[in-house]
Amino acid sequence: MKLKTLFAGVTASLLMIFTAQADWAPSGPITLQIGFDAGGETDTLGRVIAGEMEKQTGWDIVVENKPGGGGIAMFTGLAVAKPDGQTLGMGVNMPILVNLVLRGDKLPFKLDSFDYLATVARAQVAIVAKSDAPFDDLAGLVEYSKANGGALVAFDAKPQELLMKYVDAEAGAGFKLISTKSSAEALQNLLGGHVVASFAAGAHIPYIESGDVKMIASANATRHGYAAETPTVVEQGYEIYVDPYFFIAAPAGLPSDAKAALAAALHKAITSNVAKKAIVNSLKTDPSDLGPDGTQKMLVDGVGNVKKLFGK
Amino acid sequence: MIDVSIILAGLGDAFSLTNLLFVVAGVAMGQFVGALPGTGPVMAMAVAIPFTFVLDPLAAIAFLVGVNKGGLFGGAIPAILINTPGTPDAAATALDGHPLARKGKPVKAMKMALFSSVTGDTFSDIVLITISAPLAVVALKMGPVETCALMIFAFSIIAGLIGDSLIKGLIAAVLGLFFAMVGLDPEHGTPRLYFGYFELFDGLPLTAVAIGMLAVAEIFRRLANIAGRIKPTISIPEKQEKKDKNVSWAEYWSCRYTMLRGAVIGTLLGAIPGIGSTAAAFMSYASTKQASKEPETFGKGNIQGVAATESANSAVMGANLIPLLALGIPGSIGAALLISAFKIHGIQPGPLLFEQQGRLIYGLFGAMMMANLMNLLIGQASLRLWTKIISAPESLVFSSALILCITGVYVSTGGIFGVAVMLVFAVMGYLMNLFGYSVVIFIIAFFLGDKFELSLSQTLVILDGDLLAVIHYPVALALLMLALVSTWWLGIHAPRKSRRQTRDSSLD
Amino acid sequence: MLLDRLSGIFFAGLGLLLYFVIIPEQTEAVDYGWMRPQSVPNACAHLLLFLGIAQAAFPRGNISIDWREMLKACVFAAIMAIAIWLMTQFGYLLAVPIFAGCLMLLVGERRPGWLIGGVILLPLAIWLIVVPLLGRPLP
Numbered sequence: 001m002k003l004k005t006l007f008a009g010v011t012a013s014l015l016m017i018f019t020a021q022a023d024w025a026p027s028g029p030i031t032l033q034i035g036f037d038a039g040g041e042t043d044t045l046g047r048v049i050a051g052e053m054e055k056q057t058g059w060d061i062v063v064e065n066k067p068g069g070g071g072i073a074m075f076t077g078l079a080v081a082k083p084d085g086q087t088l089g090m091g092v093n094m095p096i097l098v099n100l101v102l103r104g105d106k107l108p109f110k111l112d113s114f115d116y117l118a119t120v121a122r123a124q125v126a127i128v129a130k131s132d133a134p135f136d137d138l139a140g141l142v143e144y145s146k147a148n149g150g151a152l153v154a155f156d157a158k159p160q161e162l163l164m165k166y167v168d169a170e171a172g173a174g175f176k177l178i179s180t181k182s183s184a185e186a187l188q189n190l191l192g193g194h195v196v197a198s199f200a201a202g203a204h205i206p207y208i209e210s211g212d213v214k215m216i217a218s219a220n221a222t223r224h225g226y227a228a229e230t231p232t233v234v235e236q237g238y239e240i241y242v243d244p245y246f247f248i249a250a251p252a253g254l255p256s257d258a259k260a261a262l263a264a265a266l267h268k269a270i271t272s273n274v275a276k277k278a279i280v281n282s283l284k285t286d287p288s289d290l291g292p293d294g295t296q297k298m299l300v301d302g303v304g305n306v307k308k309l310f311g312k
Numbered sequence: 313m314i315d316v317s318i319i320l321a322g323l324g325d326a327f328s329l330t331n332l333l334f335v336v337a338g339v340a341m342g343q344f345v346g347a348l349p350g351t352g353p354v355m356a357m358a359v360a361i362p363f364t365f366v367l368d369p370l371a372a373i374a375f376l377v378g379v380n381k382g383g384l385f386g387g388a389i390p391a392i393l394i395n396t397p398g399t400p401d402a403a404a405t406a407l408d409g410h411p412l413a414r415k416g417k418p419v420k421a422m423k424m425a426l427f428s429s430v431t432g433d434t435f436s437d438i439v440l441i442t443i444s445a446p447l448a449v450v451a452l453k454m455g456p457v458e459t460c461a462l463m464i465f466a467f468s469i470i471a472g473l474i475g476d477s478l479i480k481g482l483i484a485a486v487l488g489l490f491f492a493m494v495g496l497d498p499e500h501g502t503p504r505l506y507f508g509y510f511e512l513f514d515g516l517p518l519t520a521v522a523i524g525m526l527a528v529a530e531i532f533r534r535l536a537n538i539a540g541r542i543k544p545t546i547s548i549p550e551k552q553e554k555k556d557k558n559v560s561w562a563e564y565w566s567c568r569y570t571m572l573r574g575a576v577i578g579t580l581l582g583a584i585p586g587i588g589s590t591a592a593a594f595m596s597y598a599s600t601k602q603a604s605k606e607p608e609t610f611g612k613g614n615i616q617g618v619a620a621t622e623s624a625n626s627a628v629m630g631a632n633l634i635p636l637l638a639l640g641i642p643g644s645i646g647a648a649l650l651i652s653a654f655k656i657h658g659i660q661p662g663p664l665l666f667e668q669q670g671r672l673i674y675g676l677f678g679a680m681m682m683a684n685l686m687n688l689l690i691g692q693a694s695l696r697l698w699t700k701i702i703s704a705p706e707s708l709v710f711s712s713a714l715i716l717c718i719t720g721v722y723v724s725t726g727g728i729f730g731v732a733v734m735l736v737f738a739v740m741g742y743l744m745n746l747f748g749y750s751v752v753i754f755i756i757a758f759f760l761g762d763k764f765e766l767s768l769s770q771t772l773v774i775l776d777g778d779l780l781a782v783i784h785y786p787v788a789l790a791l792l793m794l795a796l797v798s799t800w801w802l803g804i805h806a807p808r809k810s811r812r813q814t815r816d817s818s819l820d
Numbered sequence: 821m822l823l824d825r826l827s828g829i830f831f832a833g834l835g836l837l838l839y840f841v842i843i844p845e846q847t848e849a850v851d852y853g854w855m856r857p858q859s860v861p862n863a864c865a866h867l868l869l870f871l872g873i874a875q876a877a878f879p880r881g882n883i884s885i886d887w888r889e890m891l892k893a894c895v896f897a898a899i900m901a902i903a904i905w906l907m908t909q910f911g912y913l914l915a916v917p918i919f920a921g922c923l924m925l926l927v928g929e930r931r932p933g934w935l936i937g938g939v940i941l942l943p944l945a946i947w948l949i950v951v952p953l954l955g956r957p958l959p
Contacts, residue, residue, distance in 0.1 A: 031957075037726070038358040040648075044656055047362055064957050065726040069496075069503070069513025073729075076510050106508075152774060158501040178456065178770050179499050181586075184641045188585060191639065194455035194774070203640050206662035282655040359954055477880040483831050483871045490838070490864040497847075497857035504847040504857045536892035538927040707929035708938040711920045714900070718907075718916075719946055723956045728908055735904065739897050746890065747827045748881045765860050772854035 024261035026086050029060040035071025035091035046090045048278040053269040070095030079109035083251040085258035094244045097306040115254040116295035118266040120246040121279045121287050125219040128204045129197045138217050138236040145173040154178045154186035154198040159242040162309040166240045202284045263292045322674025334371045338378020339686045343694050346386020350523050350717030352398040353383025355724045357649045369657040374679035381683045384626045388425040393702045396527035400755045401593035401625040403526050408617030416549050423559045424615050425622045426691040428571050432623030434684050435575035436630030441677050448638035451583045456770035461788035463764045466591040468795040471803030472598030480749050488754035492761025499769040517725045524734035525741030525751050531710050545709040546702050567619040570600050574623030582631025585643035589628035590759050596624035824879035832872025839865035912958040916943040
């Protein structure tokens with residue numbers, strides 16, 4: 001049901017994009033602000049997309065890094081930028097949603113401070129364990145945890161911790177959750193045998209191929225392309241998921257012709273072969289542009305989901 | 313096992329003219345950017361990565377490896393010449409490198425830095441090429457508990473850097489630890505001590521703090537000391553004897569144990585993700601000082617001090633590639649940048665890398681060796697250039713250095729906020745120096761602080777809050793013992809001995 | 821000795837200020853986990869208090885301050901603060917030459933050749949390298 005409306009939204013917005021007159025053009029260089037440091041995944045993808053867009057449209061596009069708080073610092077600035085289509089921002093939805101839910105009153109922006117243009121891709125979050133672990137699914141992990149006085153599970157982002165706490169509360173598994181700085185560090189702890197299970201976002205795929213690691217569940221709303229037989233957490237009986245999307249937004253109040261032209265140009269750049277290659281290489285997933293309405297809906301639905309994660 | 317033909321094909325790919333050119337370009341760019349005050353190897357890499365999008369994989373990686381290696385040596389240049397290190401590990405080089413420069417021997421100091429940097433680098437590259445797979449497996453056994461113990465050991469090494477006042481040294485360390493607490497807390501992810509600035513969610517930017525305290529504070533001091541006729545920044549005596557300009561083979565050879573120790577420390581710490589080159593540089597420095605027969609000459613221009621730090625921090629980078637290639641785990645910011653470049657070219661580091669991309673990896677190894685050689689050759693030429701530049705008047709050099717610090721921090725932190733942070737910490741660093749509180753100790757504690765807090769929190773979860781349960785972890789226990797011994801040896805025994813010596817000599 | 825004692829009192833005071841005012845105000849309370857967001861900061865505050873008192877009671881070191889030098893350094897820091905503000909208002913290309921000019925003139929540089937180099941050529945060269953060549957923005 002949810003998916004259906006999402007698709008309806010996507011198709012509608014795509015139709016709108018392609019029928020819109022592409023007569024809008026920026027009167028100067030467009031700045032694409034990246035909410036993360038230079039050299040990271042968001043930065044890399046942002047630069048590739050900006051490069052493609054520049055090539056396809058002939059517009060001048062400057063990429064700027066504005067790191068801080070998982071994008072909060074960048075979106076704070078973006079919210080008060082002039083909505084002339086010449087300042088765009090690229091970030092990840094999860095840190096934004098978490099902060100909106102937890103300390104929305106302290107944030108200088110709200111969801112409707114922005115006009116949403118596109119999503120770039122969805123990161124694939126998996127729960128994995130070593131191949132020789134005596135369980136193959138979440139139920140097995142819960143049993144293992146109960147029998148061994150609490151299983152150690154590594155995570156690297158707040159929503160993952162909350163998802164595991166949600167499962168823990170429902171099943172009474174007594175998980176012991178370990179915070180790590182990156183999903184690479186979480187995986188390292190798994191491989192070294194310091195934790196029993198771990199969240200991972202891509203780096204685990206070669207280990208699945210080599211047979212060192214097995215996948216327990218997809219933590220996203222849907223299954224992963226490379227492991228279509230592994231069910232999601234939702235399918236395993238816990239109504240909870242995390243869906244980190246890379247997305248692009250502009251300050252609210254964009255003229256409708258500018259919005260349509262930008263969304264169309266972004267869509268073309270995101271789905272271009274060059275960008276697709278970069279996305280597949282770095283995220284192990286295909287590009288997925290939900291279009292302006294789809295992106296907005298993704299964020300609005302996201303707030304509901306994150307509220308559930310926090311038990312609010 | 314990989315067969316020899318793949319290895320040869322890979323090496324053959326590496327030693328092509330195009331790759332040689334990219335390595336040369338990378339090393340030159342790395343040395344240049346690294347040598348500008350206010351920048352460092354990480355910044356050189358971050359700036360270079362977009363340029364590699366269009367290259368083919370081996371050329372791109374050869375270029376980046378060149379940038380990184382060049383940047384590591386380049387960072388030593390401003391530290392030695394004008395005492396403005398751009399990274400915490402270059403601060404260790406400045407401890408003895410800059411006094412040498414003040415004595416009119418900047419060329420000698422830079423040459424020693426170059427030789428020991430290349431030596432340490434080559435050592436760790438050889439370790440990487442020969443035994444990276446088994447070493448990576450051993451490194452995996454270092455879990456959170458062991459890492460936490462290692463971190464405590466690293467802190468104990470700081471004891472060796474505490475000058476004449478134990479209390480002041482400890483205050484500097486505690487202060488550094490406290491400032492590392494700004495930002496999201498590692499266990500719960502709640503923001504703290506951010507005073508409404510969302511830029512601080514990720515903590516105070518290390519570049520801005522390090523450059524502010526180490527470089528900008530020193531520039532303020534130097535500018536304030538200019539009086540009367542303006543002198544060249546560094547004056548080298550016109551008719552300098554050859555031995556003060558060059559590093560003779562005998563001198564190089566006399567540093568062999570120092571460099572070997574540095575290279576081993578750097579390689580070990582580099583193979584374990586997350587500790588970093590700063591700890592390696594200072595560990596090597598402190599242990600060299602203690603092993604020396606004349607520890608009191610350190611900090612006053614002892615060439616061994618330069619050899620110790622440069623061999624260690626350069627060895628870290630090669631060894632960082634061990635977990636990176638074998639496991640896909642970056643051990644430092646530099647390595648994380650490299651991994652993102654790998655991914656963009658469709659190379660997934662990890663267990664299957666050698667099987668799937670064997671030829672490329674041996675190409676990379678070839679490029680690394682080539683880059684070491686080029687670093688040596690280009691370094692010889694570039695240090696002459698820097699000596700020339702640095703003979704410009706102080707007024708020009710220090711005002712330009714300040715502009716470069718502002719520019720560098722603006723670009724690497726992505727805004728004016730980082731520049732403001734840099735200024736605040738410059739003032740703080742200046743005052744701390746004035747009152748005899750060690751800035752270097754502050755920076756090390758700041759650098760290790762958040763990593764320490766995270767591994768402590770992980771350890772507590774694993775041990776169920778019972779710290780005594782650490783007795784079930786033999787490696788961690790051994791490291792904690794070492795920490796106790798080294799605190800006693802470096803912090804209590806050695807200072808007492810040296811005090812007694814000064815007393816005895818003053819009685820003579 | 822007096823200054824050493826005073827610095828100890830300063831850090832002890834800082835420890836108190838952190839523990840009673842800043843840390844409680846600037847951390848969020850969390851109700852689970854072995855370590856809370858304020859655990860390590862509080863430990864730091866306690867240590868500062870303790871060490872500060874120790875430093876005030878048994879001061880070691882001999883601080884000698886050249887007040888003239890300190891005053892000058894403060895002037896340079898203030899000029900830099902103004903330059904940073906100017907940069908946000910009028911851009912890099914205007915603020916930086918003014919900044920460099922102030923610094924060079926203040927330390928007594930009067931030779932026109934070096935002044936032109938430091939005030940015009942160098943900032944321009946840096947700008948040209950960073951903005952058009954590397955494609956990174958400056959204010």
